[in-house]
Amino acid sequence: MSDPITEQVKDHDWIMARAEEFKAMGETEPRLARDPVNQPMINNWVEAIGHQDPRFADGMAPPAMAQVWTMYGLDPTRPAKDPLHGTMQMLDSAGFTSVLGTNCDQVYKRALKVGEQVTITSKLDSVVGPKKTGVGEGYFVTTVNTWRVGDEEVATMLFRVLKFKPAARAPKVDKSKTIRPMRNRDTEFFWEGTKQGEIRISKCNACGELRHPPGPMCPVCHAADRGYVVASGKGTIYSFLTHHAPQLPGKELPLQLGLIELPEGIRMVGELIGEDPAIGDEVDATYEKIDDDTTLVYWRKS
Numbered sequence: 001m002s003d004p005i006t007e008q009v010k011d012h013d014w015i016m017a018r019a020e021e022f023k024a025m026g027e028t029e030p031r032l033a034r035d036p037v038n039q040p041m042i043n044n045w046v047e048a049i050g051h052q053d054p055r056f057a058d059g060m061a062p063p064a065m066a067q068v069w070t071m072y073g074l075d076p077t078r079p080a081k082d083p084l085h086g087t088m089q090m091l092d093s094a095g096f097t098s099v100l101g102t103n104c105d106q107v108y109k110r111a112l113k114v115g116e117q118v119t120i121t122s123k124l125d126s127v128v129g130p131k132k133t134g135v136g137e138g139y140f141v142t143t144v145n146t147w148r149v150g151d152e153e154v155a156t157m158l159f160r161v162l163k164f165k166p167a168a169r170a171p172k173v174d175k176s177k178t179i180r181p182m183r184n185r186d187t188e189f190f191w192e193g194t195k196q197g198e199i200r201i202s203k204c205n206a207c208g209e210l211r212h213p214p215g216p217m218c219p220v221c222h223a224a225d226r227g228y229v230v231a232s233g234k235g236t237i238y239s240f241l242t243h244h245a246p247q248l249p250g251k252e253l254p255l256q257l258g259l260i261e262l263p264e265g266i267r268m269v270g271e272l273i274g275e276d277p278a279i280g281d282e283v284d285a286t287y288e289k290i291d292d293d294t295t296l297v298y299w300r301k302s
């Protein structure tokens with residue numbers, strides 16, 4: 001099957017030609033706000049922002065709410081001719097998939113009053129590029145929205161976004177660059193333990209309290225007499241997150257960081273090895289020697 005569209009080379013000329021088509025469409029048909037300007041929405045908004053102006057409690061809408069009245073809501077579908085959405089899709093298809101930074105200039109002609117129902121129109125103002133930026137090459141897309149009551153213009157918004165193609169990064173992972181843990185008199189016993197393939201949990205010799213991370217004094221009885229117990233090396237994932245940025249020396253991203261609950265009754269933060277961790281998964285400690293002084297502990301699904 002031949003598809004003339006997918007065979008099209010989506011280069012700069014193609015992008016600028018599509019942009020001209022969107023610009024030539026001009027302003028969209030007015031779209032009516034879902035609801036008239038209303039006091040409950042104003043109340044919620046001023047409470048969230050922290051406004052105290054008594055006028056906003058009595059039928060006047062803060063002008064900065066202009067955009068609120070014509071929000072699309074949670075429905076992800078957009079009108080086919082929405083110039084911002086259309087231009088974004090066009091750039092997506094050409095590989096400019098990422099958005100960084102937006103710039104928004106709003107102009108208010110007058111405040112709205114409860115009961116008024118606005119319309120919005122939008123048009124594509126410009127597509128400028130390609131620009132080389134620190135994050136990759138991209139195009140600045142500028143749209144203009146206009147809000148009206150009947151034929152009267154009440155507010156406008158110029159909205160600019162950088163749509164860019166993420167620069168290809170070849171992550172060169174040099175494990176020797178892995179960040180070494182901080183070590184001091186409170187933590188030295190822990191890192192001596194990992195070198196021997198065990199997890200040591202600080203224990204108060206006076207009252208028996210186990211704690212992690214370790215510290216100089218028992219938080220329960222305030223004794224400074226410390227020892228440790230050796231943990232079983234088993235745990236369960238209490239919580240976790242995925243780290244995407246910034247790049248970490250010696251690490252391949254993304255990586256998963258977990259809060260591991262140990263059966264001994266403490267929790268510790270550690271890197272998770274393997275795919276698709278889930279809360280409640282059982283994990284085992286595993287060790288990696290980084291150099292003669294440092295062995296790190298990771299957690300792998302049992």
Ligand code: ZN
Pocket residue numbers: 204205206207208209218219220221222223
């Ligand atoms: Zn104690």
